[in-house]
Amino acid sequence: MNRPAPHRDDGKPKTEPQVLDLLRQRTETLSKSLETFLNNSFLAPQDPNGPGLPSWSEFNATFSTQTKNLTRLQSDLATHHAFLLSAHIHPNATFPADKDFVNESLLRKRLAPEVETWVSKRLKTGKALTQTEDVEEIGMGAEDWKSLWDFAGPEQERIVKEVFPDIMGREDDDEDYGEEEDGEDEVVGMEGRWVPPAVKLRDLVQFASIGVIIPEPKIPEARGGPVGGGMPGGRAR
C-alpha cells in the first residue's frame, strides 16, 4: 500500500478554522466508512446465508481504505501539531459543556432552522408595514414608523427615570465617573448600564497597600491636606 502524500500544496489549509474543518472532514470520513463497513458486513450482510463474516476481498478493501484514512488523519494531526495542542474547546472547567444543546448551537454554522423561519417571518412583516402604499389602510407610513422609533427611545428613558429614580440618581451623584462615562458605556455594553462600583479602584488599592483608606482631598488644589505629607515637595511654603 502506498502512503498517501500528506497534502497537495493547493489544498493546504491556511487558517486555523480551516485546519479544524479539515480534521472534521477526516474524522467524519473515517467514522462514516467504519459505520458503512459495520452495517454492510455484519449487521445486514449482502449474502444472508453466508458465514456471517465479510468476504476476504471486502475485508481487504476496507482495511486498505481505513489505513489510508487513518494515515491521512495522523499526518494532518502531525502537521498542525502546534496549533492543535494549544487549541481547547472549553475555556474553563465550569463551562456548561455537558448540556449538549450548548455545544450543538456553538458548532452550528448557520442559524437553527426554527430561528431562521422566525427571522424571515418578522422581516417580511416589517417590510410589509413600511413599504405599503396604502397609508390609509393601516394608518402608518414609513415616516410614521421612523418617528415612532425616535419617540420611543427618549420616552422609555423618561419612564425608567420615573419608576427607578434611585438608580438614575446614583449615576448623577457620582461625578468622579462623569468623564469616563461615555467610554464606559460602550465598553460595558453587554451588561447594559454601567453601574459605578461601590468601592472605587483608588480606595481598593490603597487599602491593599496600607490597610486604611485615606479620603481623597475634595478639591484638587487642596493637596496640602490629608495627603500633604506624602507629596514630594508638597509642603513648600
Added chain:
Amino acid sequence: MHELLLYGQLPAARHDQLLNIISGVAAMQPDYTLERHVIFKPTRPLVQSNLLRGGVVKSDAQVVKTKKSAQSTAGTERADMYHVRLIKRVEEDDFGGDVDMDSVEKGKGQGGGSKGWRLRFEDVPEPGKRAALLRMVDEQPFLGGEISGYMEGLGYKPVTEYIVEGHRAVHGNIVLFLHRILTRPGAKSISINAPLASFSDYIPMDPANGYLLSTTVRLSDGGIPKLVDMGMDELEAFRRMMLGVIDLDQPDRLALDTRVK
C-alpha cells in the same frame, strides 16, 4: 525587582464570564488562590534600626529605602517610613480554626507557624507619565524562626489583616490576578500567629462584591529602559486586546503610596 501594573474593576455578575475569558486567553486553567495578607506599620523611624540593617532577610529592601530616602529627603530630618506586609498562601482547610486569643498570646496558636510567610515591600510607584504604573517591589521568603518577634524587633507592628481570594493565570509575561479582598470586621487584635476564623466570617470589602483584575509584568531590573519598554508594550497589547471586555487602567499613583503619613 520592579513591577508594571494595570488594574480593572468589574461587578460580581461578570466574574465568571471574565474568568472564562482569561482562561481562554491564557490557555490555562486559572489557579485558585487564597492569600493571607498582614500589613505592618513601622513604629519608629528607620534610623534606630540601622544596626539591624546588615541582617538577613530585609537587607535589600531597606538598603534601597535608605538610599532613596537619603536622596529625596536630603533636607529634612525625618526619613520616610514604609508599610511592609507579610503574605502567606493558605488553603480552605486553614480556615475555621478556634479563635482563642488566650492561647494565641501564650504562643500556643495554631496559625501554621512561620512556614510559608513572605515579606513584601512595595515602593511608591515612580512619577512620570507611563502606560502603566512602575514600582519597585521586594519579596523575601521567611525560612523559619519566630516571625512575630522578628517584626517587632525591627520596629513593626501589624495594623491590618485581610484575605485575598482569586484566580491567577499567566499570559506571556503578564500575571493576571482576578481577585477580591475579604476582611473580617469583628477582628479585635491582629497577629500572624492567630488561626484564621471560619471563612464565612470574612466578608468582601466591596459591599457590591466587585472584583479586581490586576495585570502585572515583573521586571528583573526596572533600571533598564529597554526592558521596561518591552514590558510596557506587552501590557499595552493585552490592554488593547481586552478592550470591550474590561477596561484596564492605572489608579492614582499616590493611592499605592506605602509611606507612613
